[in-house]
Amino acid sequence: MKGHEGPGAAAPGHDGGLATEPAREPSAGAGLDPDDWSEFRALAHRMVDDVIEGMRTVRDRPVWQSVPADVLARLREAVPETAIGLDAAYDEFLRDIIRYPRGNTHPRFWGWVNGSGAPAGVLADFLASAMNPSVGGFENAATLVEEQVLDWLKAMLGYERCWSAVLTSGCSMSNLVALAVARSARAPVDIRRLGVAAAPRPLLAYASTEAHSSVQKAIELLGLGTEALRLIPVDRSFRLDVAALERAIASDRRAGGQPIVVIGNAGTVNTGAIDDLDRLADVCTSEGLWLHVDGAFGALAWLCPELRPQLRGLQRADSLAFDLHKWMYLPYDVGCVFVRDADAHRRTFSTTPTYLSGMRAGPASYGSSFADLGIELTRRFRALKVWMALKAHGVAGFERSIRDNVRQAARLASRIEASADLELAAPVALNVVCFRFVGEGGTAEELDRLNREVLVRLQTSGVAMPSHSVIGGSFVIRVAITNHRSRDDDFDALVVDVCRLGRELQTAYSQQP
């Protein structure tokens, strides 16, 4: 493929080049379109072969490897002023980029809470980029597909169709959108017009100490201030202590504050704990507060009927945030937010008075705009991968993978409990397993140092990619299973490797002077 040189800057427009081009190429001559569509097509087919072979054989490669110095140097070179062509750019991609992935498509990646990327979603993302709509509303298939998948997601999670919903880039955004609506809906003044300072009393929010950092970021961004986010202690299962919440609300009211929202967790990032949503809903009902549920991955457990009792009360929330690129395994990015009060949702964000839409026909004559339901005006066609993956696999396909991950977590927890060398650090509610190597034991500092080193060696060897957390003051290895490629023997290999590394290190440390 050539460098797409096209007509020069001084040429009198694209027409100038037409005479030398074949008649079958209606858009040839446009500088950023290929000069030769056959070459472009051949390259695209090569990419498909390379990428799919990579997906098929991912298990044979290390989960992760460090980026070598020569690659690092090339990825710090200056901006290319002149074209090298797409073929050459792809060669550089193969040399410098695809070999050094984050690792989360690998069956033994369980770090943080990253999804594994279902192949149907990857192809759908390609189709979405090719269609390239900005999904702001307007009559076209992308708008309709987003509306459809939002209705599907509501049905899948047991919500009424009349709820308002919008796709986002993930739960950081979904939490922010939901809390913005809560702020507008529950403040006693017109927050949009007058701002937070107009509230006669400080507006307060409540979440457990296990809440995700994005909740804090949202509260800060909304101008409420970190101090307005009251962090309530958790019980031994890492669930919000509801009695402590009630005491905090009462105390804050006495002190002149105005509680407006409680944020519950459906699957905490550290341990996967699920707050007692039903009791939180009771408290919010009696106190007149907004209940927002951060269900980043945990909300999807609703797809498995046997897990629903843990999520009881989920549909009593006023808003729900969850991701589809975590426990629905879709490629990044796609998250979602539901809001019960559709009017409050729109009133928080709309800058388009309904009476102004005004076209009798054409694309702009179609209904409402997604920009009126969130922060983004420009929006990628995220809905297509949801649509295509749900068509291809059915809800049942996702239910099976989620159930399997929960079973794998329980199975891993059993292995850990059965091992004399390992210690489970927290109850396993869903798909997150926190544990550490203990072996011959040692001081708190010794065990922290040892487990930190076990984790580094696991990660850098490319064998497996758990991440870590700190639970009860101890450094623990954390396995978050949102991976449709993991097999039981992957977890068995993890247990074997942690025990082997732990014993080796314990021996080595004991022999140090």
Next chain:
Amino acid sequence: MKGHEGPGAAAPGHDGGLATEPAREPSAGAGLDPDDWSEFRALAHRMVDDVIEGMRTVRDRPVWQSVPADVLARLREAVPETAIGLDAAYDEFLRDIIRYPRGNTHPRFWGWVNGSGAPAGVLADFLASAMNPSVGGFENAATLVEEQVLDWLKAMLGYERCWSAVLTSGCSMSNLVALAVARSARAPVDIRRLGVAAAPRPLLAYASTEAHSSVQKAIELLGLGTEALRLIPVDRSFRLDVAALERAIASDRRAGGQPIVVIGNAGTVNTGAIDDLDRLADVCTSEGLWLHVDGAFGALAWLCPELRPQLRGLQRADSLAFDLHKWMYLPYDVGCVFVRDADAHRRTFSTTPTYLSGMRAGPASYGSSFADLGIELTRRFRALKVWMALKAHGVAGFERSIRDNVRQAARLASRIEASADLELAAPVALNVVCFRFVGEGGTAEELDRLNREVLVRLQTSGVAMPSHSVIGGSFVIRVAITNHRSRDDDFDALVVDVCRLGRELQTAYSQQP
């Protein structure tokens, strides 16, 4: 392709199915991966052929068409509980979705400010979805590529490398991020901790009446309130009246307010006007205010040396927001924000104290996190399409297309001015042309009605897709050229069609009783 049935829920894990599968399929049995990779590959190749043929021949199709009732009905069907398989899902995509696009990949789409989607970017987006990193930082190629393209973009726009920068989903997010930093940096209290209400005096922002709605949304979201956004009048070229700005700041200070930020436009959404950034920078320097520039599309004009005088002062801003899916023609979504004060940027968003990174090796040992520079924690690999397109085409390739769009806008304006039937509604600074049909003339209401109908007929006929605006109280047809596929004859066809439709309608209206 089958429905990816995989092992049933009751099966004892994926291992159960291994005996019946060929040895060459290491991850077979995983329910969301294909049962048969060859079938999956064949389907992917079909998609590539279909999509590329669609790109090549886009000119031969209508820009837009209404979605028929039967398609609409199918796009409102209930969630698929069981799998139909990816082949069948793709057939439905071909029937119901790809035929009804928004239209912005078409050479005669000039509505709103939508990009045209450079093919190199489409392929890069496919590769990004296949790699599927969450680009939060950590040592892997995606982090390095984002760092590299941020440095490239700074170099391209004449900024110092020491500026802080991050990719976003678009300018709504970039404006919000930048204004959040401005709020933190210029408020006299710790806004993150104490919130907006702790400021002793109302925090005020200034923008012209032509500012984009996302600026208002950001101010509202930040808890400052719409009333804190002072809208300053514009001159006859739709540029912010700097003397009026100075008077407003002085008056607000006397009234006890605290001005903190001025938002300048580099390319307004209505007419493409560029504020006098140099004078705004002078005012901000002398008043101690933060200067944010919303350069959604206009900032990219810097790539053309002959356009730089219009943007003089661009690099004196404290922050800049711009998009790459508009005037850099890349597929949705990719925007960017620059911040001069890197510490202030990080202090606004960071929830990761540096001392906590703490791993001696492995992915988490690598430097800082993009989440510390914005709202999103989960971030798609947006950088890859920027990287690949800049490699393939060079900066020079984009410079050429931008220059061509500016030339086309000037040429269209000349045709409009040369036509007795048409009227230019605003000066053409860059790539936005607003005009209307006047013909035999008429009352303000008659001309509004007529131009509205001309636009609807243009759009619904599929011939061209301008959008509209209201300028000086009049409904105008608005052509925003961020399209690398447009040719001069496309604009000639537009002029011809507007004149034809205008005359037909004027005649028809004059014959009505």
